[in-house]
Amino acid sequence: MPDFDADDNKLTLKVVFYGPALSGKTTNLMQLHSLLNPQRKGELMVLETRDDRTLFFDMLPIGLRGDSGLDLRLKLYTVPGQVQHDSTRKAVLSRADGVVFVADSQLSQQDNNATAFGNLEENLEKVGLDIDTLPMVVQFNKRDIPGVADEQDLQTRWASTPWAPLIMASALQGKGVIDTFKLLLDRLYTIINGEYHLERQHGINRQTFIEGLSASHGERYAHL
Amino acid sequence: MRTFEDDPALEDLLSPEQKERLDRLLSDLCTEPVRLSAQRSEGSVPVEFNLETIGWLTGGSREERQAAANLIGFIMMFVAKYRLAANLHHDTTEASYAELQRQNEALKASEARYRELSEQLQDKVDEQVRVIQKSQQELYESARLRSVGQLAAGVAHEINNPIGFISSNLRVARDYLEDLREMVPASPTNQELLDDFEDLLTESMDGTTRVAGIVSDLKTFSSIDQADYSICNINELLQSAVHLVQTEYHHNLKITERLDELPPVTGHPSRLSQTFFNLLDNAAQALRDSDRDPANGRILVQSRIDGARIQVIIQDNGCGIAEADQARIFDAFFTTRPVGSGTGLGLTVARDTVRAHQGNLEIESRPGTGTRVTLTLPMHGGQEP
Numbered sequence: 001m002p003d004f005d006a007d008d009n010k011l012t013l014k015v016v017f018y019g020p021a022l023s024g025k026t027t028n029l030m031q032l033h034s035l036l037n038p039q040r041k042g043e044l045m046v047l048e049t050r051d052d053r054t055l056f057f058d059m060l061p062i063g064l065r066g067d068s069g070l071d072l073r074l075k076l077y078t079v080p081g082q083v084q085h086d087s088t089r090k091a092v093l094s095r096a097d098g099v100v101f102v103a104d105s106q107l108s109q110q111d112n113n114a115t116a117f118g119n120l121e122e123n124l125e126k127v128g129l130d131i132d133t134l135p136m137v138v139q140f141n142k143r144d145i146p147g148v149a150d151e152q153d154l155q156t157r158w159a160s161t162p163w164a165p166l167i168m169a170s171a172l173q174g175k176g177v178i179d180t181f182k183l184l185l186d187r188l189y190t191i192i193n194g195e196y197h198l199e200r201q202h203g204i205n206r207q208t209f210i211e212g213l214s215a216s217h218g219e220r221y222a223h224l
Numbered sequence: 225m226r227t228f229e230d231d232p233a234l235e236d237l238l239s240p241e242q243k244e245r246l247d248r249l250l251s252d253l254c255t256e257p258v259r260l261s262a263q264r265s266e267g268s269v270p271v272e273f274n275l276e277t278i279g280w281l282t283g284g285s286r287e288e289r290q291a292a293a294n295l296i297g298f299i300m301m302f303v304a305k306y307r308l309a310a311n312l313h314h315d316t317t318e319a320s321y322a323e324l325q326r327q328n329e330a331l332k333a334s335e336a337r338y339r340e341l342s343e344q345l346q347d348k349v350d351e352q353v354r355v356i357q358k359s360q361q362e363l364y365e366s367a368r369l370r371s372v373g374q375l376a377a378g379v380a381h382e383i384n385n386p387i388g389f390i391s392s393n394l395r396v397a398r399d400y401l402e403d404l405r406e407m408v409p410a411s412p413t414n415q416e417l418l419d420d421f422e423d424l425l426t427e428s429m430d431g432t433t434r435v436a437g438i439v440s441d442l443k444t445f446s447s448i449d450q451a452d453y454s455i456c457n458i459n460e461l462l463q464s465a466v467h468l469v470q471t472e473y474h475h476n477l478k479i480t481e482r483l484d485e486l487p488p489v490t491g492h493p494s495r496l497s498q499t500f501f502n503l504l505d506n507a508a509q510a511l512r513d514s515d516r517d518p519a520n521g522r523i524l525v526q527s528r529i530d531g532a533r534i535q536v537i538i539q540d541n542g543c544g545i546a547e548a549d550q551a552r553i554f555d556a557f558f559t560t561r562p563v564g565s566g567t568g569l570g571l572t573v574a575r576d577t578v579r580a581h582q583g584n585l586e587i588e589s590r591p592g593t594g595t596r597v598t599l600t601l602p603m604h605g606g607q608e609p
Contacts, residue, residue: 014229042274043301047309056309061274073275075229087316087323091228 002097002192010071011196015184016093019102020109020116021053021081024141027171028102029058029078032181035174037217038062054080057092064212067203074213081116089119094127098135098188100180101163102171105140105148135187138163139180144170178214185210228311234262234279237303246299250292251283258283258292269293273300358576365573380439387439391432398425438471440464456493458534458601459483459527465500466525473508477523484528487603495577502570503538503597509561510542510595533583534601541594550589574599 003012017025026046033044040063047056057077064072077096079089093099101120103113124131140154151168158164167183169176189198189209198204204212238246243260251257260271260279268280271293278300281293401422408414466479504523511521526537545553552558554575571587578585582602589595 012231040275045274045301045305045308047305056312059308063275077229087320088312091312091316091319095229 002196003095004196008071009069010073011192012073012075013097013188013192014095015074015076015098015100015188016096017076017078017100017102018089018093018116018120019081020104020112021083023081023102023104023109023113023116024169024171025078025081025102026054026058028100028139028141028169028177028180029060029076031171031174031177032076033060035178035216036062036181036213037215038213039064039215053082054078055085056080056088062213064204064209066198068201070198070202070204072198072202072204086119086123090123090126093120093123093129096127096129096134097192098184099124099137100184101136101138103138103140105142105154105168106145107147107149110149132162133191135184135191136163137167137180137184137187139167139169139176141169141171141176143168143175144173178216182210182214185213228308228315231274231276232278232304232307234260237278237300237307246296250295254284254288254292256284256288258289260296271296271300273297273304361572362576383435383439387432387435391429391436394425394429394432398422398429401425437467453490453492455488456491456496457488458486458496458536461493461497462500462525462527462536465497465504468501469504469508472505476518477508477511478521479504479523479525482524482526486527486529486534489534489601489603491581491601492577495580499574499577499599500536500538502574503599506570507538507540507542507595507597510540510544513543514541515543515592516541529603530600532603534603536599536601537596538599539594539596544591544593544595545587545589546591550587553587 003014004010005012017028019025030044030046033041042061042063044058044060046058047054049055057079059078060076062074062076064074066072077092079085079092099120101117103109103116121131124134138158140149140151142148143151154166155164158166167176167180169180171177186206189206193199193206193209196202198209199206234243247257247259250260259282261268261282262279264270264280265282268282269289270277271279271281279296281289281296283289284292401418405418408418462483463481466481470477470479504525507523511518511523514521520541522541524537524539526535526539528535528537546560549558549560553571555572571585575585578599578601584600586598586600587595588598
């Protein structure tokens, strides 16, 4: 849930990158860190890894100021994908405002995707969140690897879910990462604007929200 | 930090000692001392970490101040990383512990539930075992009673007729003896022979009377002529049981009967007879097993009215019941007698019979002194005929 501090006029939102082990959650975050050029951007904190596997979480804070002086912060987290770190996953997932589910496109990983998605559903319920109303984007990563699951098949399979359309990505090459993030911001804005009147009280409309937080180098958006 | 994800304040990241030390280390690098503070002051520059201003720096030259602020921001990232990881670890450990405790509680509850179930199961098994033991015992008893009854009926039938004509023949023979006295010459030898002959006949007639009495007792005991529940006279049943025991012990027992006038009660005569017999038989055996001179052994059979109830007391001054055995005397198949001489059912059947008549059986005993059995029956039998 969003953390609004009226004294500081500060609104902190939390987005969690979830998914099976080795699906590229940290890679997504690292790419966002290097590709994004939002109004405000903090350091990417890669907390602790063992053999390049996330043990705790990674975190990237970015921010935006509204006309009212609103200090809007977005904290992007990854969870450890390995099965044994479930309690950490649950702790990071709690109070999330949005989720990016990073799936692995390789055919051999489809079972792991399903297991991780089930785990997400389960943990959301445990931390008191509803998967049907939580803003969420599903990304199929590793499109650069040959012989991955067919995009059309995947889109058809997910067409009737609230998470269609899926975003195809190759995080290592930086492809689809910002698209994923933008789609999430779009879905997140609907919910947050409804609750905090971003547009009416703080002068942050949908476009400002999305562009301000997802601007990349070289395409810094016009009206700032 | 309240949870691991809250933005840390300066005091969350550095203890006062650590902050002092950082100030000193930075001051060594600068021309003028620098100082880090959580509050903003004149000429201070903000120290930022992850979009958050965590403190303000004063002192040094303007360039030094900014450079030191950037350095602190960089250092803070590593401090915060450690704090974040430690706090997350703490949070998850606490959550896991809480979860473990919850599971432990659930396990305990389920264990308690299963233990309760298993205890109930044991109770049910025990109850079934009791039912089976009881019906087994009843079966055994009824078979025994039936066979005794059949035997008694057969004996009564077979003996009644011959004993009838033997006793009538003996009477006729004695009449003939009178005739013979007149016919034979009166010599001392003849006189002695005839007197002896008369004595023999008289003794034989006494014998047949006793045989007839035993047959009659047997009939009462086996209740061949009676339905299951009928009106019975407790005193008559007691007397016939006494006679049967006397027969069994060759009329050597000193049994005192003190029987009050009793109203007839509804009951199962043959089972009551069996009960009285069992109790008397126990008393007789207690006398036999006593250290006392057999001549001093006494059995007192008493019957009386006590309010709305009838009391039968059978008391002996025999060996008594050992204290260790007293708790078990009503247990089925418990016996102190040598193998083959007791079934261990006597008192069990006695108590069951009395209970079936809505009555009560109490035994008081002192080892070496004697035993007193008090049997109480309601005046109006426990079961309708």
